[in-house]
Amino acid sequence: MPKKYNIPIKTTLPRFYPIGKYATVEFRENCAGSCRECVKKKCVYDIFKDNYHHMSSMDAPEYLYTCMGCFRCVQECTKGIFSRVINPEYRTLGDDYWNADIIHRTWYQAHTGKIPVSGAGYRGPFVGEGFDSMWTDMSEIVRPTRDGIHGREYINTCIELSRSLMRLKFKNDMTIASDLPPILEIPIPLMFQQPEFGLLSNNVLLAAAMAADLLDTFMFIKPEDYTEALAPYADSLVPCLRKDNYKDHLGLIKESRMVELSYESGIENEFTRLRALKPDLIISVGIPLNTQAADRAVNLTQADADTLHFYADNHGNELDSERPRFLKEMIREIHLKLVEKLIRQKVKLVFTGGIAMAEHMAKSIVCGADGVTVDTPLLIALECRVCYRCVEGLPCPVKLEDLDPEWGSQRIINLIAAWRNQLIEVMGAMGIREVRRLRGEVGRAMFFQDLEKENFAPIFGERK
Amino acid sequence: MNDRNLIMNIEIKTTPSRFRNTIGKYTIRRNSNCISCGLCAELCPYGVHPRYDNFSQPLRPKEHKCIGFICKENDFFCVDRCPEHALTLRLNPIQETLGDYRWTSDMIIGNWEMAETGNFPIVDLEYNLGNSGGGFDKLRFKLPQTKNRLDLNDEEIDTSIDLNKRNDGRPEKTLSIPCYGGGMSYGSTALPVIVGRARAAKRINTLTCTGEGGYPVELVPYADYVITQVATGLFGVTEETILHSPVIEFKYAQGAKPGLGGHLLGDKVTPEVAAMRETVVGSALFSPFPFHSVYSVEDHKKHVDWIKEINPHALVSVKVSTPTDVDMVAVGSYYAGAHIIHIDGSYGGTGAAPDIAKKNIAMPIEYAIPKVHRFLQEEGVRDEICLIASGGIRNAMDVAKSIALGADGVVIGTAELVALECVRCGNCESGRGCARGIASTDAELGYMITEEWTEQRIVNMYMAWRKQWCELLRQFGMKTLRELVGRTDLMVHLDYLDESERAQYQAAPRNAVII
Numbered sequence: 001m002p003k004k005y006n007i008p009i010k011t012t013l014p015r016f017y018p019i020g021k022y023a024t025v026e027f028r029e030n031c032a033g034s035c036r037e038c039v040k041k042k043c044v045y046d047i048f049k050d051n052y053h054h055m056s057s058m059d060a061p062e063y064l065y066t067c068m069g070c071f072r073c074v075q076e077c078t079k080g081i082f083s084r085v086i087n088p089e090y091r092t093l094g095d096d097y098w099n100a101d102i103i104h105r106t107w108y109q110a111h112t113g114k115i116p117v118s119g120a121g122y123r124g125p126f127v128g129e130g131f132d133s134m135w136t137d138m139s140e141i142v143r144p145t146r147d148g149i150h151g152r153e154y155i156n157t158c159i160e161l162s163r164s165l166m167r168l169k170f171k172n173d174m175t176i177a178s179d180l181p182p183i184l185e186i187p188i189p190l191m192f193q194q195p196e197f198g199l200l201s202n203n204v205l206l207a208a209a210m211a212a213d214l215l216d217t218f219m220f221i222k223p224e225d226y227t228e229a230l231a232p233y234a235d236s237l238v239p240c241l242r243k244d245n246y247k248d249h250l251g252l253i254k255e256s257r258m259v260e261l262s263y264e265s266g267i268e269n270e271f272t273r274l275r276a277l278k279p280d281l282i283i284s285v286g287i288p289l290n291t292q293a294a295d296r297a298v299n300l301t302q303a304d305a306d307t308l309h310f311y312a313d314n315h316g317n318e319l320d321s322e323r324p325r326f327l328k329e330m331i332r333e334i335h336l337k338l339v340e341k342l343i344r345q346k347v348k349l350v351f352t353g354g355i356a357m358a359e360h361m362a363k364s365i366v367c368g369a370d371g372v373t374v375d376t377p378l379l380i381a382l383e384c385r386v387c388y389r390c391v392e393g394l395p396c397p398v399k400l401e402d403l404d405p406e407w408g409s410q411r412i413i414n415l416i417a418a419w420r421n422q423l424i425e426v427m428g429a430m431g432i433r434e435v436r437r438l439r440g441e442v443g444r445a446m447f448f449q450d451l452e453k454e455n456f457a458p459i460f461g462e463r464k
Numbered sequence: 465m466n467d468r469n470l471i472m473n474i475e476i477k478t479t480p481s482r483f484r485n486t487i488g489k490y491t492i493r494r495n496s497n498c499i500s501c502g503l504c505a506e507l508c509p510y511g512v513h514p515r516y517d518n519f520s521q522p523l524r525p526k527e528h529k530c531i532g533f534i535c536k537e538n539d540f541f542c543v544d545r546c547p548e549h550a551l552t553l554r555l556n557p558i559q560e561t562l563g564d565y566r567w568t569s570d571m572i573i574g575n576w577e578m579a580e581t582g583n584f585p586i587v588d589l590e591y592n593l594g595n596s597g598g599g600f601d602k603l604r605f606k607l608p609q610t611k612n613r614l615d616l617n618d619e620e621i622d623t624s625i626d627l628n629k630r631n632d633g634r635p636e637k638t639l640s641i642p643c644y645g646g647g648m649s650y651g652s653t654a655l656p657v658i659v660g661r662a663r664a665a666k667r668i669n670t671l672t673c674t675g676e677g678g679y680p681v682e683l684v685p686y687a688d689y690v691i692t693q694v695a696t697g698l699f700g701v702t703e704e705t706i707l708h709s710p711v712i713e714f715k716y717a718q719g720a721k722p723g724l725g726g727h728l729l730g731d732k733v734t735p736e737v738a739a740m741r742e743t744v745v746g747s748a749l750f751s752p753f754p755f756h757s758v759y760s761v762e763d764h765k766k767h768v769d770w771i772k773e774i775n776p777h778a779l780v781s782v783k784v785s786t787p788t789d790v791d792m793v794a795v796g797s798y799y800a801g802a803h804i805i806h807i808d809g810s811y812g813g814t815g816a817a818p819d820i821a822k823k824n825i826a827m828p829i830e831y832a833i834p835k836v837h838r839f840l841q842e843e844g845v846r847d848e849i850c851l852i853a854s855g856g857i858r859n860a861m862d863v864a865k866s867i868a869l870g871a872d873g874v875v876i877g878t879a880e881l882v883a884l885e886c887v888r889c890g891n892c893e894s895g896r897g898c899a900r901g902i903a904s905t906d907a908e909l910g911y912m913i914t915e916e917w918t919e920q921r922i923v924n925m926y927m928a929w930r931k932q933w934c935e936l937l938r939q940f941g942m943k944t945l946r947e948l949v950g951r952t953d954l955m956v957h958l959d960y961l962d963e964s965e966r967a968q969y970q971a972a973p974r975n976a977v978i979i
Binding site for chain 2: 080083461
């Protein structure tokens with residue numbers, strides 16, 4: 001039996017105190033002093049540790065980020081000197097898209113490798129924008145395709161990045177007559193993308209490359225960022241080249257299993273030249289995700305590209321548009337266009353931009369992607385606060401330049417392990433054992449507009 | 465005695481918070497200028513300033529009773545009247561750290577107040593609407609016509625529901641309120657809470673449910689009001705526990721984690737819990753998904769028959785979550801012989817579930833109710849089955865909206881726990897369990913609450929809710945809650961109205977929430 005794919009998780013502590021959500025406020029002047037009932041000593045989560053000592057011997061207030069929010073200290077202090085506020089730093093964490101909640105969860109996963117689990121019900125809005133306006137479906141008694149929790153190790157998350165034939169031809173003796181294209185498979189539907197911003201020090205890239213290597217996936221990287229240190233991981237790197245510069249990187253191409261060419265008109269003419277250099281080379285084409293993306297996808301598929309890699313902006317929005325559509329709609333458009341042209345099977349689609357949570361990976365695949373890449377989450381796993389100070393040339397608050405690549409790669413590995421487990425969790429619920437079968441399977445999803453139309457329109461009429 | 469009289473005889477008793485410092489919408493602080501003259505205590509009709517006859521020092525104000533800035537207009541406004549200007553009134557900043565989109569801090573504090581007093585909160589709290597921006601929070605009852613209004617007392621209004629509509633010779637079962645308690649297992653929840661819930665169920669003639677964790681012997685005195693749940697792990701299910709119960713519930717799936725089994729983390733598996741479930745101490749327990757003995761409606765019927773055979777007096781409920789084809793599942797359950805089809809929507813509560821599951825899998829209950837109701841009607845079986853909804857039903861108006869959408873009644877879980885001062889911190893599953901002593905089996909934390917207190921708080925909450933339902937029914941000229949079932953014509957959805965029409969209804973709360 002082949003070895004099962006297993007991602008090794010190891011608790012990897014943060015280097016800095018993470019920014020916590022709550023800050024406990026004490027009105028110390030009202031403290032009774034040496035109170036025997038001090039709630040700090042009784043904290044169920046023991047977050048105050050030595051902090052009930054006198055002010056002068058107090059450590060840094062680590063309880064700023066460890067408060068679990070039970071309100072016991074607030075409600076039980078004999079003098080009522082406690083209150084709680086949202087940590088002002090938490091409010092400013094990230095931006096509209098990469099919000100504090102996402103950053104926090106990513107930190108947790110990178111730290112522990114565990115999937116976020118909690119009690120009580122869902123706490124968020126009824127419905128939201130983008131990926132938040134769809135739900136995944138599950139298998140009920142009528143679709144019992146799952147072996148329960150003990151069967152989840154049999155759920156397969158492999159995808160291919162290589163082109164496929166639409167059909168096989170056979171000779172009279174039943175041997176295959178078709179020319180079989182090379183096969184490139186990765187064990188998770190997820191790759192890494194060199195982030196657009198951030199302090200991309202050698203250590204950061206090295207940490208990501210090491211993680212990609214261990215996970216047996218790829219990282220898309222600019223050729224100018226290749227360093228000596230990355231050489232051992234060349235097998236897991238995909239150089240992103242252009243028509244006008246790939247000839248300068250022939251050595252790199254020969255070392256790589258897959259290369260990417262950025263889109264320009266006539267780029268398909270280069271495929272033959274590249275494949276002549278290395279016959280089993282897998283070619284990805286990097287395409288901006290704009291209104292022309294679907295048409296380009298059709299042309300490039302017909303020209304035998306292996307993978308089409310679309311780039312949305314960092315918030316998952318369409319490029320070059322006044323009213324940009326979101327990744328979800330764009331994936332549907334491209335996928336369906338290829339389905340309509342009867343060539344969807346030939347090519348693999350990968351999307352970059354705005355993939356912030358494990359559910360985005362699952363939902364992208366449901367919408368029709370083969371796989372996705374992550375960029376910003378790699379940085380967040382390394383404690384990035386998405387403060388964009390680096391963009392302005394200011395120093396990084398978590399010193400991304402100094403990190404230990406071993407530590408960094410384990411943080412990224414933990415994050416990806418947690419994401420994969422979440423993917424398995426939803427696939428298990430859907431009763432799907434192959435992530436390749438999840439692709440475009442909108443029968444396992446419900447969309448807000450459809451649910452409103454089916455269930456509320458007969459009652460309330462037209463939505464305004 | 466009929467149900468109406470029964471319910472009106474239930475005693476409401478003021479049952480204050482377990483904690484010395486309460487959390488309210490406003491905060492009132494007393495500074496050191498206070499000379500303890502006692503004027504504020506004399507003035508305040510709401511009891512914000514407690515004072516004992518034999519103790520002359522000022523006590524900490526009962527802040528949650530304070531009605532806030534509107535009190536300025538009263539001549540008893542303590543802040544203005546204090547001779548030493550020792551009092552300050554502010555909006556409680558802690559509110560921002562309490563609650564979330566679905567359960568706002570107003571809703572939580574309002575629920576606490578109802579559980580304390582058995583009445584509507586006096587403080588200006590929005591306890592009927594959350595901030596989720598959809599579903600229940602966008603649904604409103606139409607403005608009632610004054611001519612339809614009935615002049616009836618609460619005593620004369622019937623809020624009961626029938627569970628057995630099949631006419632199959634099994635017992636009739638009528639609950640006095642359209643709600644019963646959701647399954648919370650021995651293991652996930654503190655024993656006094658479980659028993660207190662059962663006592664409350666007995667008092668108000670409704671039901672509670674064991675969840676999947678066995679049947680603690682402490683529940684036996686309330687056996688007529690306790691549902692035995694049979695879930696996929698079959699933890700603690702024996703012939704005796706099936707014989708005990710008036711209703712047996714098959715849990716095929718749970719709304720918060722459809723397609724996944726139950727999950728009890730190792731820390732919560734204490735020796736007592738392990739003994740009840742016949743498992744190993746400290747070892748995490750997963751229930752499988754699905755029932756591996758059920759791969760078709762026929763298999764399902766076999767399950768139902770099995771229960772009916774063991775207990776000829778029991779009614780059978782089938783709990784499923786809400787996938788696209790929930791309507792088919794409901795009809796299948798009907799044909800398999802179930803009395804109750806219980807649909808559990810995706811935003812429901814849980815002791816522990818992956819966040820990705822809670823947010824994403826299956827549809828919210830607001831869609832599922834009309835879908836199932838309509839399909840059962842089209843199949844001509846709606847009148848023979850009791851449709852129960854759950855999963856994200858937070859307050860009395862959510863209950864009424866669910867019923868108007870087509871449910872006969874609802875199952876309440878989270879709201880009962882909030883009545884016990886749950887703050888929805890979501891840490892039910894970690895370490896020693898709930899720090900507030902509700903969802904914990906820890907030797908210390910699991911016994912912070914008494915059964916009596918639990919019972920009375922839950923009774924109070926439901927009695928306050930009943931007042932809301934009675935008022936609603938009166939407005940629409942109805943004498944029984946049964947008349948409201950499926951009356952979608954009495955409701956509007958804000959997103960389906962023109963701007964001008966929408967303006968007549970209370971807008972959906974839209975505050976920025978940090979979660």
